[in-house]
Amino acid sequence: xTSAEVDxxxxxxxxxxxxxxxxxHRARDQARARDGxxxxxxxxxxxxxxxxxxxxxxxxxxxxxxPWLAPADPMAQNPSLRLLGPSGGHLFGTDQFGRDVLSxxxxxxxxxxxxxxxxxxxxxxxxxxxxxxxGMRRGLVDEIVMRxxxxxxxxxxxxxxxxxxxxxxxxxTTLVLxxxxxxxxMVTRSVRAxxxxxxxxxxxxxxxxxxxxxxxxxxxxxxxxxxxTVLVEATSxxxxxxxxxxxLSFLGLGQAxxxxxxxxxxxxxxxxxxxxxxxxxxPALAVGSLVVGIALIAxxxxxQATRR
Amino acid sequence: xxxxxxxxxVTILVTMLAVSLLVFIATELIPGDVARVVLGREASQxxxxxxxxxxxxxxxxxxxxxxxxxxxxxxxxxxxxxxxVDVRPLVVERLLNSATLALLSFVLLVPVALTLGxxxxxREGRLTDRILSVTGLSLAAVPExxxxxxxxxxxxxxxxxxxxxxxxxxxAGPLTRIQHLLLPALCLVLLCTGYVARHVxxxxxxxxxxxxxxxxxxxGLSETRLVRGHVLRNSLVPATGALAxxxxxxxxxxxxxxxxxxxxxxxxLLLSSATSKDVPALQASAIVLGAVGMGIYVIADxxxxxxxxxxxxxxxxx
Numbered sequence: 001x002t003s004a005e006v007d008x009x010x011x012x013x014x015x016x017x018x019x020x021x022x023x024x025h026r027a028r029d030q031a032r033a034r035d036g037x038x039x040x041x042x043x044x045x046x047x048x049x050x051x052x053x054x055x056x057x058x059x060x061x062x063x064x065x066x067p068w069l070a071p072a073d074p075m076a077q078n079p080s081l082r083l084l085g086p087s088g089g090h091l092f093g094t095d096q097f098g099r100d101v102l103s104x105x106x107x108x109x110x111x112x113x114x115x116x117x118x119x120x121x122x123x124x125x126x127x128x129x130x131x132x133x134x135g136m137r138r139g140l141v142d143e144i145v146m147r148x149x150x151x152x153x154x155x156x157x158x159x160x161x162x163x164x165x166x167x168x169x170x171x172x173t174t175l176v177l178x179x180x181x182x183x184x185x186m187v188t189r190s191v192r193a194x195x196x197x198x199x200x201x202x203x204x205x206x207x208x209x210x211x212x213x214x215x216x217x218x219x220x221x222x223x224x225x226x227x228x229t230v231l232v233e234a235t236s237x238x239x240x241x242x243x244x245x246x247x248l249s250f251l252g253l254g255q256a257x258x259x260x261x262x263x264x265x266x267x268x269x270x271x272x273x274x275x276x277x278x279x280x281x282x283p284a285l286a287v288g289s290l291v292v293g294i295a296l297i298a299x300x301x302x303x304q305a306t307r308r
Numbered sequence: 309x310x311x312x313x314x315x316x317x318v319t320i321l322v323t324m325l326a327v328s329l330l331v332f333i334a335t336e337l338i339p340g341d342v343a344r345v346v347l348g349r350e351a352s353q354x355x356x357x358x359x360x361x362x363x364x365x366x367x368x369x370x371x372x373x374x375x376x377x378x379x380x381x382x383x384x385x386x387x388x389x390x391x392x393v394d395v396r397p398l399v400v401e402r403l404l405n406s407a408t409l410a411l412l413s414f415v416l417l418v419p420v421a422l423t424l425g426x427x428x429x430x431r432e433g434r435l436t437d438r439i440l441s442v443t444g445l446s447l448a449a450v451p452e453x454x455x456x457x458x459x460x461x462x463x464x465x466x467x468x469x470x471x472x473x474x475x476x477x478x479x480a481g482p483l484t485r486i487q488h489l490l491l492p493a494l495c496l497v498l499l500c501t502g503y504v505a506r507h508v509x510x511x512x513x514x515x516x517x518x519x520x521x522x523x524x525x526x527x528g529l530s531e532t533r534l535v536r537g538h539v540l541r542n543s544l545v546p547a548t549g550a551l552a553x554x555x556x557x558x559x560x561x562x563x564x565x566x567x568x569x570x571x572x573x574x575x576x577l578l579l580s581s582a583t584s585k586d587v588p589a590l591q592a593s594a595i596v597l598g599a600v601g602m603g604i605y606v607i608a609d610x611x612x613x614x615x616x617x618x619x620x621x622x623x624x625x626x
Contacts, residue, residue: 048442151323156601158560159578160327163594166582167334243451247564250453251579266453270568273472277461284457288450295449296442 042304049300055293059286063109072100074107074260083276093278095269101279104260105286111254111261112290115172116241119179123241124234126180127187132218132226134188135195136204145188152185161244165253172255179244186240187233194226201225228305235298239291246287262287313606320602327598328380331591332373363389376591386588388581395592399574403596406562406573409474412489413496413558421501422547425508429543430535432513441509444502452564456495460568463491474569492569496561500554507550511543545615552608559601 043049062069071091078098086093092101134142161178168174198204199222207217223230248254249263257264262283269279343359360366364375379386385395428440447455464472476488515521516539524534563575574593581589 147319150319151326154319154602154605155323155327155598156556156560158563159594159597159601162563162579163331163582163590164334166579167331167585239449243449247451247453250451250564251567252583263451263453266457267567273457273460274465277465280457281461284454288454288458291449291451291454292446295445299445 043300046300048296052293052296052300055289056297059109059290059293060113062106063113066103066106066110070100070103070106072103074099074103075258076100083272083279085276086278092282093276095276095279096272101282104265105262105282108260108262108265108283108286109290111172111259112242112245112249112263112287115175115179115245115255116238119176119183119241119245120234120237122176122180123183123237124187124230127184127233128191128223128226128230130184130188131191131193132195132222135192136199136214136218136222142192146192149185149188152182153189157182158244158247161248162251162253165248170253170255175245175248175254179241182244183237183241187230187237190229190233191226194229195222198222198225232298232302232305235294235301239294239298242287242291242294313609316606316609320599320606323602324595324598328377328591328595329373331587331594332369332376380591380595385592388589389586390581390584391586391589395588398589399577399592399596402572402574402577402593403600405571406566406575408485409489409492409565409571409573410496410555410558410562412486413493413500414555416493417497417500417504417554417558418551420497421504422508422544424501425505425547426512426535426540426543428505429509429512429516430539432509432516437509440505444505446502447498448500448502450499452495452499452561453568455498456492456565456568459491459495472569474566474571489571492565492571495565495568496558499561500558503554503557504547504550508543508547511546512539515539515542545612548608548612548615552604555604555608556601559597559604562597 076099078094081090081094081098082096084090084094084098090100090102092105095101095104130145134145161182164178165174168178203221204217207221212221245254246261246263249261250267252264252267254261254264265283266280266287269276273280343356343363343365347356347359364372376386383396385399387393388395388398391398424440424444428437431437460472463470470491471488472491474488474492476485480488521534521538524538562573563579565571566573566576567579574597577589578593578597580586581593
């Protein structure tokens with residue numbers, strides 16, 4: 001280990017530092033708090049964070065295990081049970097085809113929790129890479145990428161997404177790609193801003209002086225130090241992706257017709273609102289609780305990351 | 309400032325060209341034939357071919373695009389494939405409808421967001437502040453169709469206070485029209501309030517912590533006069549930027565809200581022309597909506613510069 005690397009260890013993320021030295025957990029948490037990235041202990045004490053995590057975890061469990069949890073088959077039609085109000089037999093009532101609304105709401109968690117995380121992962125990966133390269137390299141590449149980011153930023157993205165999905169034809173792949181494309185510029189911008197701060201720090205100069213290759217510098221030195229920004233972007237990006245996916249689904253641009261997606265359920269039952277509000281309200285509340293949960297998590301993470 | 313504005317306008321022009329080109333190329337890639345989609349499955353091949361020729365679909369892409377672009381710039385926006393009317397008056401009419409809805413939302417949004425933000429900022433860290441912040445944040449994350457449905461169930465289905473459709477009957481007076489527009493507007497306001505209020509709160513907290521406020525307190529200025537005369541004005545400037553960002557959301561929200569409340573606006577036109585592959589109407593509505601969205605940023609920058617003489621060119625790169 002060269003002396004330059006010892007220098008840079010101080011600014012490296014505490015995770016590696018602690019793992020390398022075998023430091024106990026307490027030291028690790030303190031190091032994280034000092035670093036301003038992540039202090040799990042502080043977060044757990046915040047009620048809004050805990051509520052957010054419970055909502056998100058709850059929906060993930062439902063999305064994975066709904067075939068075992070749902071009281072009925074979400075697709076099974078039963079004409080004799082049409083439009084029943086909420087009762088002991090059907091907690092959320094039944095819809096126009098006699099399908100159990102509770103089961104449909106549970107099954108509807110899966111499509112949105114497949115599309116949104118996938119799109120967010122793509123956007124975070126692409127955005128982090130672009131942001132790091134632009135922030136560290138500057139120059140012509142940075143100039144071009146940022147102009148394109150500007151173009152995305154000034155154009156209302158939902159308008160563009162509606163046009164693209166409607167013209168390209170609805171499919172899960174299209175949805176994922178479109179949402180990922182429109183989320184990437186925001187990640188790029190934030191990660192670039194964080195990288196611009198990092199590039200002035202001594203450890204970057206040390207790495208440069210000892211001749212560390214550019215990509216290794218990005219991957220091993222800078223990326224861990226902007227991980228707080230990346231995490232915040234990933235969480236708020238997930239919330240935006242769910243917003244976009246369920247809105248597109250509501251607009252009739254989601255996955256296959258007849259699927260229990262929340263947005264599509266609201267749109268399909270909209271005309272029955274006056275007679276049977278339960279077919280519309282429960283899927284809507286499902287979307288609401290999921291996005292609020294994620295927003296609460298994102299807000300707490302952001303506050304944690306900005307408090308230095 | 310002038311250089312900055314020029315750059316913004318160039319970005320906008322380039323974006324518009326990119327968008328129109330994108331729509332054009334996308335229509336080329338549509339699975340199936342536009343003419344076939346317009347005429348339906350049963351139409352004869354001859355009539356499909358005739359329509360293809362009439363719509364210039366049998367020509368290559370580049371001359372067709374240039375022809376369309378020339379027409380668009382000179383005010384000939386073409387005819388709608390599905391509605392059979394000229395696109396320009398159609399878009400203008402829909403845009404005016406949407407503008408009414410957007411204006412009502414904006415008029416409600418500004419005082420509500422400012423009051424809430426100021427209230428939270430003046431009580432920083434206390435329970436009021438926390439409740440306002442968490443509520444605003446949560447509402448900002450919820451898609452419009454969700455808040456819309458909840459509002460509809462409460463105010464229309466249960467209480468019967470407000471109509472569930474945004475479209476007032478023809479010939480209705482302005483009061484009836486506003487009554488019909490109230491729920492959709494509220495829906496948009498709820499989405500945008502949290503974010504704007506958050507910015508107002510943050511700047512209020514910052515202003516309250518600045519030395520000149522302390523100096524005035526020491527001199528014995530009353531709290532009311534302090535807030536009204538000094539805090540308010542200083543904390544409003546940063547809110548302009550937040551409002552511009554939110555107007556963008558409001559614009560995109562029009563698509564959802566107009567569908568949910570059955571309103572004949574530009575968002576509805578965009579969605580219906582996109583799903584029915586009505587290329588001229590789609591082109592025009594996407595470009596007009598985009599232009600309005602991007603124009604908002606330019607106006608916000610001008611307002612910002614008017615309110616705050618310290619604004620310099622460098623701010624653009626923030």
